[in-house]
Amino acid sequence: MVVVLGAVMSILDVTVVNVALKHLSEDFDAPLETIQWVATGYTLALATVIPVTGWASARFGTKRLYMLSIALFVIGSALAGTAWNAESLILFRVLQGLGGGMIMPAGMTILTQAAGPQRVGQVMSIVGIPMLLGPITGPILGGWLVDDVSWRWIFYINVPIGVVSLVLAARILKRDEPQPAERLDFLGLLLLSPGLAALIYGLATGAEKSDFGRTDVLIPTVVGAVLSIAFVLHALSRRNANPLIDLRLFKRRSVAAASGTMVLFACAFFGAMLILPLYYQTVRQETAFAAGLLLAPQGFGAMVTMPIGGKLTDRVGPGRVVLIGLAVVVLGVAGFASQLTVDASYWALGAALFVMGLGMGMTMMPTMSAAMQSLTHDEVPRASTALNIIQQVAGSIGTAFIAVLLASELEKRGLSSGGAAQTPAPAQIPPEALAKIFERMADAFQTTYWWSLALLTLAFLPALVLPRRKPAPVDAAEGTRVDAPMPMH
Structure with missing residues (x-):
């Protein structure tokens, strides 16, 4: 619960803030290009600090690092809520990012080291809950806070959660044991x-x-x-x-296969999910809050299968679980892409999203588990850092790739490349012409999803190499796998 609280706080913050960007632009009387740095500055701070997390975990201890990261995030949140202009808000968001970048890798290290290879699948399914639900509940919470309370509360809400996380971490997490300092x-x-x-x-x-x-x-x-x-x-x-990052770990088949699966899956899935709210808001003319609610079925699907996927990973190995999860995701995306028209039934789209969530719950965290199960206690911090970097970069590449594909499809249909983010003004366009514009936009979204489906199927190739048996037991005295090679001194 300590780790999940921290993860929920950091992941929710990203999606909650994205909903508020337009409102912040109006409130600070700043161009959207400037306000965009509220999100971009946070992401760049994440990318800057993640690489040092593995070394810092070994040097200072995971408990101290985790508490420091939460403290930085809470301080940044409190200051962001008091921002008086766009520049001050961007500065405080960078401070938030310096803390937020270390929360997930440090938290994953704590869980993996405490659980051991035999239970990695179950604990990964626990930490995966906020990773899946954040992008879904974030727009709902952000839309409500911005519309009915105040944009400042999208930051203030992190303060009580962070304080509770700090208190629980101090009381519950295992005390750090000093290790010989490694040179940075x-x-x-x-x-x-x-x-x-x-x-x-x-x-x-x-x-x-x-x-x-x-x-x-x-x-x-x-x-x-x-x-x-x-x-x-x-x-x-x-x-x-x-x-700084031990790339030699990727010589192991399970780590390399898990990384390849994660890259292809993240590129296809997260890129496609990014443009889905755009479809609801532009083609279907829904509000940001309504678009967030329409994404909820995916989260419910993931909640159903994630605990099951975690237990199966520990019992039969991650390989079989991931292949089943990928197949279910492909079915959901195919059903979604085939019916993403201008007047598609929300019930049908919700059902496809639910199926995608079912597959997601059996794919992402079992893939992470496949890499972690093969590692010894001391290798976990560096591997956790490397996997988080891979996920960040793959998500960015996927977002850029899918956005470019959508822009290209819009231009082919006579719409501007900025059409993906611009809603036609109904009052200024005759109904017949407006209907044709929406129809062409829907067709562009649908074609983009077919490209995403093609990329997603490539993830089966590295997934076929993932381990298909449960991990070896751990020697409690040594804290290493029974089949692990003996260290040479």
Whole structure:
């Protein structure tokens, strides 16, 4: 519960704030391009701090790091609620991001080390709940707070949750045991943190502008990619005894297969889910609050299968569970893509979303479990950090890829590339012409979902290599797997 509280707070915050961006633009009398940095600044802070989490966990202890990250997040939230202009809000959101970036990897490390390989699937299903429900409940909560209370409460609401999390963490989490200090890989940090930040910024800006050829998009994207590649070469160098992220872990089949599955799944699924609220708000003319409610069936589906998927992962191995989950997700996306028309039944769309949620609950966290189950106690912090980085980057790539596809499909149908984010004004357009515009927009969304489905099916290839048996037992005295190689000194 301590870890879930922290995860809920950090993940909800992202989706809640996204709903309020337009309102913040009006309240601060600032252009939307400036207010967009309220979200972008937070994401870049996440990307900057995540790489150092693995080293900090080993150096200072996971409990201390987890409590520090929550404290930074709470302080940033309280300050953001008092913001007096757009610039101050962006600054406080960056402070939030510095804390929020460490919450998930540190929390996953705590759970994985406490559970051991035999129960990783079950604890991963627990921490997966906020990861799945955040994007669904966030728009609902954010819409209500912005419309009926005050935008400041989308930040203030984090303060009591964070305080309770800190108190419980101090009382419940196991006391940190000091370990020999590892030397921080400064060169790796100088390469990876700005590299990830530049790469994610370039992808996010390119998706927002629907143009990746712009100078202000191309330069940070290329610089970020070059720095990230340089880090990979640096981390794999034999002269680097303690790399910031231990990429040698990916030589293990289970870790590599889980990472490949996660990249393809995150690119296809999260990119597609990002444009779904857009379909409801533009094609169907729904409010942000109503669009959030219409996404709820996916969360209910995930709630049904996530505990089941966790237990099955521990009993029969993650490979079989993930393959079943992927098949169910593909069925849901196919049903969704085939009926995403201008007048599709909300009941039919809700049923397809529910099926997608069923598959999601048996795919994402079992995939994470497949990587974690093969690791020893001391390897978990670095692996948790690496997997969170992969998820962040894959989500950004998927978002950019799907956004570009949608913009391209809109342009093919005679709509502007900004049409995805712009709703035609009904009062200014004759009903017959307006109906044709909505029909072309719906067709563009539908075609984009078919592309997403094609990308999703590729995830079956690495998923076929995932372990199909339950993990080996742990030696309680040593804290390592029974079949793990003995350390050499």
